[in-house]
Amino acid sequence: MNNLFEEKTIRTEEIFKGKVIQVQVDDVELPDGKMGKREIVKHPGAVAIIPITNEGKIVMVEQYRKPLNRSIVEIPAGKLEPGEEPETTARRELEEETGYVCKKITPLISFYTSPGFANELLHVFLAEGLKKKENAKAADEDEFVRLEELSLEEAASYLKEQRIMDVKTAYAVQYLQLKEARK
Template structure:
């Protein structure tokens, strides 16, 4: 047993939706006491930092209902059952932007909100982009606008809080560090 491990005594499943499940776990704490944990189970997702041959970052603007506003983000989407993250990355890039890539490199995987959710995002760098002649259509409930910006313009969008999500900010910081190391 790990030093801080919480042993699950009982799980109550409260909700199962299209994207997430909600459960409450009764747990035994390391000190022997018990507590409850509200947990969101998520299938995982990918995010793609896509760079055009002109070194522009490919972004999408879309409305995000939980925030009641539009955000500018890197292309992303959830894993389908049994789908490998790199397959999801290629699919999401094509569906959201119309691009395909010559090269796809895994940058890192990270948890988005480990205090209450198990969502793991796999971040990829896509290069050698080219527009696909007949790209796959976006999901029927997804409306996005394509935006291509320089690194400096992306940094400005962060300052203006138009880019306001962790995966996109993480990707931009990665690119800043990569550029600084040249």
């Protein structure tokens, strides 16, 4: 790993510790010897799932996102629980948010969502061989979602209409478009 321009942490002050995130301010020594401050959001990591039905539809959820003060359509996602492997989280979140289970789940990519201020690492999976489960695990008690099953063309249209506005879902649509183009 290349640590070009590494910043040495001198002091860390915890500002907030919540259910999902922790916020801290670090005093750092910059590569030129000067001092700086960094506001950092610590996150346990998350998964996102691109569920594809046997009919080729993408299963998505519409939900209200308070930071945006609006609803958007997204692929299912959720945070890692302590000690939980990303694939386990992906299978759990798929079932909780959509009621589907899958025969095959494939890891696609992992990336940092906002490395300028947060350490959240998002693991993206492709879920195939979906089957609706009769007694699916319930969603979180504070989570309200509406299921949508979209064709790739409909999903691309949602991007243009700004009904899809998050990077993980935009990535999913573009991944599937590239996959389709390679056939």
